[in-house]
Amino acid sequence: MHLLRNLTRRKVRTTLTILGITIGIWALVVFGSMANKINSLVEGGSSYFGDKIIVTDASDGVFGNAPMSLSVARGIDQVQGVAVAVPQIQLLLSTEGRGLSFDIPDQLQGQLAGADQGRETFVLRYTRGRGLAPEDEGRNVVVLGADLARDAGASVGGTFQVRDRPFEIVGILEPTLTAPDTTAYVPLRAAQEIFAESLPPIFRADLDTTDLASQVVVYPEQGADIAAVAARIETQVPNAATLTGAEFDTLVGSTTAIFNAIIVGVALISLVVGGLSVINTMAMAVAERTREIGIKRAIGGPRRRIIRELVTEAGLIGLIGGLLGLILGAVVIVLANEAGRESGTVLFELTPETAFFAVVFSTGLGMLAGLAPAWNAARLDPVTALRYE
Amino acid sequence: MSSPPPLLLEGRNLRKTYRLGRGNIVKALRGVEVEIAAGEMVAIMGPSGSGKSTLMHILGLLHGPDQDGGPPPELRVAGQDVTRLSDGARTRMRARQMGFVFQSFNLIPTLSALENVALAPDYAGASSVAAQAAGLDALELVGLADRARHRPAELSGGEQQRVAIARSLVNRPALVLADEPTGNLDTDRSTEILGLLRRFNREQGQTFVLVTHDPEVAAACDRIVRMRDGLISPALEPPALEPAAAAPRSAARESPSVPRSAEPARTPAPLRSD
Ligand SMILES: Nc1ncnc2c1ncn2[C@@H]1O[C@H](COP(=O)(O)OP(=O)(O)O)[C@@H](O)[C@H]1O
Numbered sequence: 161m162h163l164l165r166n167l168t169r170r171k172v173r174t175t176l177t178i179l180g181i182t183i184g185i186w187a188l189v190v191f192g193s194m195a196n197k198i199n200s201l202v203e204g205g206s207s208y209f210g211d212k213i214i215v216t217d218a219s220d221g222v223f224g225n226a227p228m229s230l231s232v233a234r235g236i237d238q239v240q241g242v243a244v245a246v247p248q249i250q251l252l253l254s255t256e257g258r259g260l261s262f263d264i265p266d267q268l269q270g271q272l273a274g275a276d277q278g279r280e281t282f283v284l285r286y287t288r289g290r291g292l293a294p295e296d297e298g299r300n301v302v303v304l305g306a307d308l309a310r311d312a313g314a315s316v317g318g319t320f321q322v323r324d325r326p327f328e329i330v331g332i333l334e335p336t337l338t339a340p341d342t343t344a345y346v347p348l349r350a351a352q353e354i355f356a357e358s359l360p361p362i363f364r365a366d367l368d369t370t371d372l373a374s375q376v377v378v379y380p381e382q383g384a385d386i387a388a389v390a391a392r393i394e395t396q397v398p399n400a401a402t403l404t405g406a407e408f409d410t411l412v413g414s415t416t417a418i419f420n421a422i423i424v425g426v427a428l429i430s431l432v433v434g435g436l437s438v439i440n441t442m443a444m445a446v447a448e449r450t451r452e453i454g455i456k457r458a459i460g461g462p463r464r465r466i467i468r469e470l471v472t473e474a475g476l477i478g479l480i481g482g483l484l485g486l487i488l489g490a491v492v493i494v495l496a497n498e499a500g501r502e503s504g505t506v507l508f509e510l511t512p513e514t515a516f517f518a519v520v521f522s523t524g525l526g527m528l529a530g531l532a533p534a535w536n537a538a539r540l541d542p543v544t545a546l547r548y549e
Numbered sequence: 550m551s552s553p554p555p556l557l558l559e560g561r562n563l564r565k566t567y568r569l570g571r572g573n574i575v576k577a578l579r580g581v582e583v584e585i586a587a588g589e590m591v592a593i594m595g596p597s598g599s600g601k602s603t604l605m606h607i608l609g610l611l612h613g614p615d616q617d618g619g620p621p622p623e624l625r626v627a628g629q630d631v632t633r634l635s636d637g638a639r640t641r642m643r644a645r646q647m648g649f650v651f652q653s654f655n656l657i658p659t660l661s662a663l664e665n666v667a668l669a670p671d672y673a674g675a676s677s678v679a680a681q682a683a684g685l686d687a688l689e690l691v692g693l694a695d696r697a698r699h700r701p702a703e704l705s706g707g708e709q710q711r712v713a714i715a716r717s718l719v720n721r722p723a724l725v726l727a728d729e730p731t732g733n734l735d736t737d738r739s740t741e742i743l744g745l746l747r748r749f750n751r752e753q754g755q756t757f758v759l760v761t762h763d764p765e766v767a768a769a770c771d772r773i774v775r776m777r778d779g780l781i782s783p784a785l786e787p788p789a790l791e792p793a794a795a796a797p798r799s800a801a802r803e804s805p806s807v808p809r810s811a812e813p814a815r816t817p818a819p820l821r822s823d
């Protein structure tokens with residue numbers, strides 16, 4: 161009670177102090193949420209592959225994507241350590257040459273919705289619309305990755321041309337900073353037809369389009385030795401070539417390192433900016449009260465009690481500033497994400513951990529920042545403290 | 550006359566040098582020797598800058614005397630050597646046995662008059678209810694009960710000074726050190742406050758040390774100590790200086806019920822608030 165009264169009695173000072181801390185914690189929350197987003201994107205990149213094994217036809221070479229029979233997937237299913245084998249069709253979205261480009265080429269991917277039996281751990285989030293469902297088989301519908309959707313100016317309900325076929329857009333993905341951003345997802349049947357058409361006539365003659373795949377995604381059993389499972393597939397399934405997540409990681413590892421550096425950098429900036437702001441405002445607010453501390457000491461106020469009261473007050477101010485900064489930061493993040501959703505740039509991710517940390521950080525640092533000047537002022541002899549202007 | 554009363558304050562070799570920037574030093578006290586008996590009411594007079602406030606701060610344990618290699622300073626309060634007391638012990642002594650009126654009042658601007666006064670009993674260990682009650686009583690003594698909820702900025706200079714006086718009296722301390730306590734009061738008010746202090750001095754045996762420029766205030770005290778250039782001149786008894794002041798003083802010694810000082814004791818004069 162006494163505390164709250166102290167705060168409300170010096171309204172202007174308290175307001176300014178709280179405002180300073182609010183701004184610091186606001187920066188911490190916003191930058192921290194940005195770091196969170198980058199972090200989950202990068203983790204997304206390597207977890208996209210995760211524990212999966214991709215199996216392709218080793219006789220491939222001439223056509224880029226050699227056709228496989230769905231029966232191969234059934235064969236892989238039998239290999240020890242394999243939980244599910246999901247046949248897929250993975251093609252370049254466009255047949256036109258792309259020239260010299262460092263970008264990942266746009267992909268077309270078709271598979272039976274739900275064929276992974278819930279084993280896929282990489283969660284796709286939709287900014288608009290929905291994901292593909294088993295009922296979509298036989299229909300020409302497409303879910304677009306964030307980059308594809310942005311470049312095409314696509315919106316749900318609109319039409320997207322895949323090799324001159326019109327597809328109805330039913331969903332648009334959030335950015336993942338990895339393969340899905342440049343992938344168009346279609347039902348397996350539709351992909352099989354497009355794949356079949358792209359094959360030379362000599363292949364097409366006695367081809368059962370419904371038996372077609374270009375690769376098989378293998379989900380190993382829980383705890384299985386991935387490399388061993390991959391090796392078994394290569395020996396037991398004719399013409400099978402495998403690529404594991406670990407192998408993929410060494411391919412993209414350098415990219416991840418750069419992003420990690422960015423995350424650490426952004427997180428540090430937010431800590432320093434937020435922290436300095438809290439320390440500065442609090443230290444000034446307490447130093448201003450040196451004279452008051454001198455008066456209290458002079459009339460017999462025990463040093464420790466005076467320090468304790470000031471530190472508690474500082475903690476309370478830190479808590480209020482922290483909560484306000486969090487609320488303000490959350491508002492900005494929600495608005496920015498909402499605005500960015502249209503263009504597929506969702507930049508911030510405010511996690512409960514970040515929110516909790518921001519408030520605890522503000523309160524704790526507020527107390528620490530108040531402690532130093534309170535300690536100093538209480539250590540002065542009262543006459544010196546009284547002369548403080 | 551029986552044996553002399555025990556000494557409440559005993560100081561020797563009290564020195565204080567302030568070091569300002571660029572090698573400038575101010576010798577505020579240059580070896581003061583002072584003795585004040587329990588129950589005495591002493592006036593300290595002297596020109597501005599002669600070290601009166603500095604001496605008060607040292608006697609009030611707000612400052613330590615310089616331990617600069619010269620003759621070792623001594624300071625005893627009620628016989629106890631306080632030069633080596635810990636800060637905590639000195640703080641407790643300030644809280645429980647001393648009251649201080651600062652030249653510049655030193656009220657806490659964010660607290661009301663009552664809260665300012667109640668802080669002293671609070672620090673002396675009273676419960677908050679008891680501290681509030683004592684604070685209100687003390688404000689009543691100085692005629693400010695109706696200003697209890699006002700903050701210092703809402704009070705005149707004289708009223709602030711009276712709040713500061715109430716704060717110094719609220720714990721009924723054995724020693725009250727007051728630095729120009731009537732400096733901002735008009736003559737009537739000054740006389741009233743002085744009468745109040747005198748009454749506490751007589752009835753409760755509290756010791757008062759007052760810094761003052763006002764000869765009338767000094768004359769009402771038992772003794773005048775004069776300071777000059779950081780030193781005390783030999784103590785002077787008021788009768789020798791001001792024969793007129795001798796009457797009430799000696800009368801007070803012999804008959805505590807002399808109207809001038811005893812009358813406000815029972816029924817505090819209805820003090821005006823301005
Ligand atoms: N904290 C201080 N720092 C520097 N000089 C001081 C300080 N306090 C007092 N002085 C100086 O010491 C001298 C005595 O001051 P003071 O004790 O306040 O005298 P008085 O109360 O008799 O006017 C003055 O010259 C004053 O300027």
Ligand SMILES: [Mg+2]
Nearest residue numbers: 601602652728
């Ligand atoms: Mg002075």
